[in-house]
Amino acid sequence: MPDLLIVTPDRVAATNFERLAQKAGFRVKLTQEVGPALNWIMTKPFDVVVATEALGEASIEELASSLWGTSSYARFLVYSDSTLKEDQLSRKWAFDLLGVDFFSGDDLYEEVANVLTEVVKQKISKxxxxxxxxxxxxxxxxxxxxxxxxxxxxxxxxxxxxxxxxxxxxxxxxxxxxxxxxxxxxxxxxxxxxxxxxxxxxxxxxxxxxxxxxxxxxxxxxxxxxxxxxxxxxxxxxxxxxxxxxxxxxxxxxxxxxxxxxxxxxxxxxxxxxxxxxxxxxx
CATH class of the missing domain: 3.40.50.2300 (Response regulator)
Incomplete structure (x- = not known):
């Protein structure tokens, strides 16, 4: 069974992502802060991490580096509750260059659900x-x-x-x-x-x-x-x-x-x- 870590202080978003992940067949861990998230990542390999953009670029980069140091096939998903605007594009590109997937807007949960389904289908460890x-x-x-x-x-x-x-x-x-x-x-x-x-x-x-x-x-x-x-x-x-x-x-x-x-x-x-x-x- 694949593993997913959710990092957000937003309880509503955490609950929504947890439901999506469980429906797709993931084991789920939740935390609100970067420190505990880093501890989890060092403790076990995760297939997917979902984190809020509100953590900031530096924390997201630290989490992503730790994730791929232990699980190189893993996906890192960053979400924003707001619709992507022109002034957010530079932040989106910062995430893209890191190899992090960025999701926002009305289709946020649907797009994340599609990624989770794809990860389950194509999980490869060879x-x-x-x-x-x-x-x-x-x-x-x-x-x-x-x-x-x-x-x-x-x-x-x-x-x-x-x-x-x-x-x-x-x-x-x-x-x-x-x-x-x-x-x-x-x-x-x-x-x-x-x-x-x-x-x-x-x-x-x-x-x-x-x-x-x-x-x-x-x-x-x-x-x-x-x-x-x-x-x-x-x-x-x-x-x-x-x-x-x-x-x-x-x-x-x-x-x-x-x-x-x-x-x-x-x-x-x-x-x-x-x-x-x-x-x-x-x-």
Whole structure:
């Protein structure tokens, strides 16, 4: 039986989520505060955590990191009672970049119920089937990245030196690899071009892709988002951030989610937010 943790001081919302979870077949734990929630997460693996946006971004990030440190397939759902407005979009994107699902508005409970049903249907615990292909043109960084990922309990990791080699491998056996980790700045075909090529290929377009770059600028992020990236990390990634992105990739692959971190029609809105925050210059 899957396990769910609800973190909210709102008793009405807690009761509604508890009913949904029990109906879907979950065991449920409830708490009002972050401290007890962290203790629960360290005590046992949860398949889903539902938390109120009112906890704040810092607490939600702390809970999510702890959750994925113990249960990398888990889903983290953040809810808001209010309808999503323009001034909330930046907070929504902050959650999206963390790999957290954000729900609000009139369809809140229906959408959460759909997620819970999907988790029950597609719960998977066979970590050995998660195969990672790393694309990095420089040998030393490639070996370091592969070794780093392997030490995060992913034994099936292979590194290749070019986007061309990666495409050949993926197209030869499109069902073998379940995640791609690629450098952005590579000769001949760069990482963004590789991502675009994969997204155009019907046999591998579902693949979650994590982009690595030494240049963590908003321009590079926007290009990767346009290409169809699933996650984005600045080199050298630390353990917490890499674990977060690999956890996101697992959820995308095993729950058959959209692998694009940002949908095509949302790119302009993200660009607007980056400009407003001062991360991107108007051209």
């Amino acid at each position: 970590l050995a089937k998660f195969r990672i292909l790393v694309v990095e043109d420089l040998e030393a960084p490639r070996d370091i990245i592969c070794s780093f990922i392997e030490h995060l309990e992913h034994s099936l990791v292979r590194g290749v030196s070019s986007a061309k080699a990666a495409l050949e491998i993926l197209r030869t056996d499109p069902d073998y690899y379940t995640c791609l980790v690629t450098d952005i700045n590579m000769p001949e075909m760069n990482g963004c071009e590789l991502i675009e090529e994969i997204r155009r290929d019907s046999k591998v377009k579902h693949l979650p892709i994590i982009a690595l770059t030494a240049y963590g600028s908003a321009d590079v992020l926007l290009k990767a988002l346009k290409a169809g990236v699933s996650g984005f990390l600045v080199k050298p990634p630390n353990r917490e951030h890499m674990t977060r992105e690999l956890s996101r990739a697992k959820r995308i692959f095993y729950h058959k989610e959209d692998p694009r971190l940002v949908k095509s029609h949302e790119i302009d809105e993200v660009r607007k937010i980056l400009i407003e925050k001062g991360f991107l210059m108007i051209k």
